[in-house]
Amino acid sequence: MKILIIIVSFLLANNLIQSQTWNWSSDNPKAGSDLVVTVKNMDIEEDIHIVSFYFKGNELVTSDINYIAEDGGLKMTLKVPETNWIRLVVKDEDNQPIAGDHRDVLWAGAPPKSSLIDFANATSAYYRVMGLKRDESEVTKMYRDATTASPSWLNDPIVLRSYYNMSKAAAAKEDLERIQSYIVTCEAQPDPVSQEVLMTAIRISKETGDSVLYRSLRKKLEQTYPQSILNQEEQFNLFTKANTLADKILLRDQFRSSYPLTDYNRGIYDRMTSSMIEECAAKEDWEKLSDYINEIVDPSTQANVCNSYAWALAGKELEAESPNLQLASELSSRSLTLLSPEMKKPPTMSQSEWERSLDFSKAMYGDTYALILYKQGKHDEALVQQKMAVEKYGYNDLEMNERYGIYLDKVAKKEELLAFTEDMIKRGKATAKLKEMHEQLWTKEKTQGQLYDQYLTQLESINKMKRLEEIRKMWIDGAPVAFTLKDLEGKQVSLSDYKGKTVVLDFWATWCGPCKASFPGMKSAVEHYAADKDVVFLFVDTWEKGANIPAKVKQFITENNYPFRVLMDTDNSVVEQYKVEGIPTKFIIGPDQKIRFKSVGYSGNNDLLVEELMTMIDMTKQGVKTGTP
Numbered sequence: 001m002k003i004l005i006i007i008v009s010f011l012l013a014n015n016l017i018q019s020q021t022w023n024w025s026s027d028n029p030k031a032g033s034d035l036v037v038t039v040k041n042m043d044i045e046e047d048i049h050i051v052s053f054y055f056k057g058n059e060l061v062t063s064d065i066n067y068i069a070e071d072g073g074l075k076m077t078l079k080v081p082e083t084n085w086i087r088l089v090v091k092d093e094d095n096q097p098i099a100g101d102h103r104d105v106l107w108a109g110a111p112p113k114s115s116l117i118d119f120a121n122a123t124s125a126y127y128r129v130m131g132l133k134r135d136e137s138e139v140t141k142m143y144r145d146a147t148t149a150s151p152s153w154l155n156d157p158i159v160l161r162s163y164y165n166m167s168k169a170a171a172a173k174e175d176l177e178r179i180q181s182y183i184v185t186c187e188a189q190p191d192p193v194s195q196e197v198l199m200t201a202i203r204i205s206k207e208t209g210d211s212v213l214y215r216s217l218r219k220k221l222e223q224t225y226p227q228s229i230l231n232q233e234e235q236f237n238l239f240t241k242a243n244t245l246a247d248k249i250l251l252r253d254q255f256r257s258s259y260p261l262t263d264y265n266r267g268i269y270d271r272m273t274s275s276m277i278e279e280c281a282a283k284e285d286w287e288k289l290s291d292y293i294n295e296i297v298d299p300s301t302q303a304n305v306c307n308s309y310a311w312a313l314a315g316k317e318l319e320a321e322s323p324n325l326q327l328a329s330e331l332s333s334r335s336l337t338l339l340s341p342e343m344k345k346p347p348t349m350s351q352s353e354w355e356r357s358l359d360f361s362k363a364m365y366g367d368t369y370a371l372i373l374y375k376q377g378k379h380d381e382a383l384v385q386q387k388m389a390v391e392k393y394g395y396n397d398l399e400m401n402e403r404y405g406i407y408l409d410k411v412a413k414k415e416e417l418l419a420f421t422e423d424m425i426k427r428g429k430a431t432a433k434l435k436e437m438h439e440q441l442w443t444k445e446k447t448q449g450q451l452y453d454q455y456l457t458q459l460e461s462i463n464k465m466k467r468l469e470e471i472r473k474m475w476i477d478g479a480p481v482a483f484t485l486k487d488l489e490g491k492q493v494s495l496s497d498y499k500g501k502t503v504v505l506d507f508w509a510t511w512c513g514p515c516k517a518s519f520p521g522m523k524s525a526v527e528h529y530a531a532d533k534d535v536v537f538l539f540v541d542t543w544e545k546g547a548n549i550p551a552k553v554k555q556f557i558t559e560n561n562y563p564f565r566v567l568m569d570t571d572n573s574v575v576e577q578y579k580v581e582g583i584p585t586k587f588i589i590g591p592d593q594k595i596r597f598k599s600v601g602y603s604g605n606n607d608l609l610v611e612e613l614m615t616m617i618d619m620t621k622q623g624v625k626t627g628t629p
Helices: 114-125 136-149 151-155 157-170 173-188 195-208 211-224 229-240 245-258 266-282 286-294 299-313 325-338 351-375 379-392 398-410 414-427 432-445 452-473 513-528 549-559 573-577 606-622
Strands: 006-010 021-024 034-040 049-056 059-065 067-070 073-079 085-091 097-104 484-487 492-494 502-508 535-541 566-568 585-589 595-602
Touching: 021 097, 034 097, 049 073, 049 114, 049 351, 059 351, 085 114, 097 114, 114 136, 114 157, 136 151, 136 157, 136 173, 151 157, 157 173, 157 195, 173 195, 173 211, 195 211, 195 229, 211 229, 229 245, 229 266, 245 266, 266 286, 266 299, 286 299, 286 325, 299 325, 299 351, 325 351, 351 379, 351 398, 379 398, 398 414, 398 432, 414 432, 452 606, 502 513, 502 606, 513 535, 513 595, 513 606, 549 566, 585 606, 595 606
Parallel strands: 502 535, 535 566
Antiparallel strands: 006 595, 021 034, 034 073, 049 059, 049 085, 067 073, 085 097, 484 492, 484 566, 502 585, 585 595
């Protein structure tokens, strides 16, 4: 099965993010001026990059910042943009924040409290990508102070929504009442507020349960903005209830004729079209499927859909039957053509981060295209595509690596295959099939009298020593957040219950593909330590949606016979407190209740997962950065 593998990384604990010393040539930089920023005590051995974050109006701008290494730190020189607030962030190769600092910017003509508003908006919505700590009460106070000094800030829909979200999270009653009063004035004043503010007010009144105010605001919206995005969302809801493909086509076409496509609604239109494509796939109407894919507006969405159906139509595996290889080839080729650095990048990514993300997509799409070419008998072309795929993916997808080895073997490039399989074994990125191919080549092409098992052990030992050294470098000294959750039997479990033991916290969800893919390896780890009463595994289920979640989770665990102690983070409070950005995420907590390791994602290799966990657990139990390969 082909899955998007999340690269495993070990990150600094959040409370260590600000441990470096930042020096700005001006603590109150002016827009348009030259600025020099240095960072001392910065370990720059890892592959790092630096980005700046600032707002242009309400739009977040993320830019790459050049730097040089000097005197055990970093030096940046940049032109201060026309903004009110700027933050510089050092990131690792997986785009995770390592360190960051920010300053207010002096900019002529800026409204009162602009810097405070930008800081509040950044902390409210983007704290994870910017490496900021978010305290909802503190952010609420920022909004309170800014809107008190200049009430017109409430006319900004982003400020209004974020102020409400933070006040609700902080249970700030007076602030919620203040927001409610403002919403009432939106309904009462004769001159209409902007469509965005009115829609925000409607959504807040609905969430607070004020049905009278909600209906009154909706009436005002209908009268003032008859083509509002809320009306368009309701048209989409009507579309989702359509029973036939013909009905869906009619409703989508009505939507297109009634509402000009904009950045706000093209996502709605593309979701409608994607639903129609699914209907065509179910009926194996490949001609219409291809036609509707062409009608997807967003290039990135269209490329992803092309690749998904190309992969399915190619059979997903080398030995599997291909439902429609010709259409698969057309869609796959189109997916690669659509990818371009000129595509609109997400606001949270710099240009270099976006191009790297596109490289990963190109690797996945190239892997699909190579499979199709191979099945079409175009083996040399398949090899070219697969070489690009494994290189751009950093050899982190073991199934991609295996297919590359098979293609090398098919075109009889034995020396290259031998070198490739040996390299993958050293890296710990070889499947059993690649190891088998290496053994056959080695005993055939090299000295048969030598013991192959001994040679293989030497190769694998090289990789183990390298990984051990990498793990040693990622030892941290973080403070865990205390929590109490219920397990699937309703029993309360607290982290403090396990003081003196080594605890593995694994955040996961039933819908998370990489989480579930890692569970056979996690099962092996749990069973390995079953007799060790000083090692505890806690699987924290979080970010679930829908009804009867505990029953659904219990069914999943039971059906798969996993011996896991599952805790239910039903309100997502613990995952938020631990600043988890993606799942699976694991924390290794020592007997001294210190976080020693944090790992994000799944490498796709269960043997490697178990080995790394065992190494980290061994180090954590001993309380020192030791460990054996």
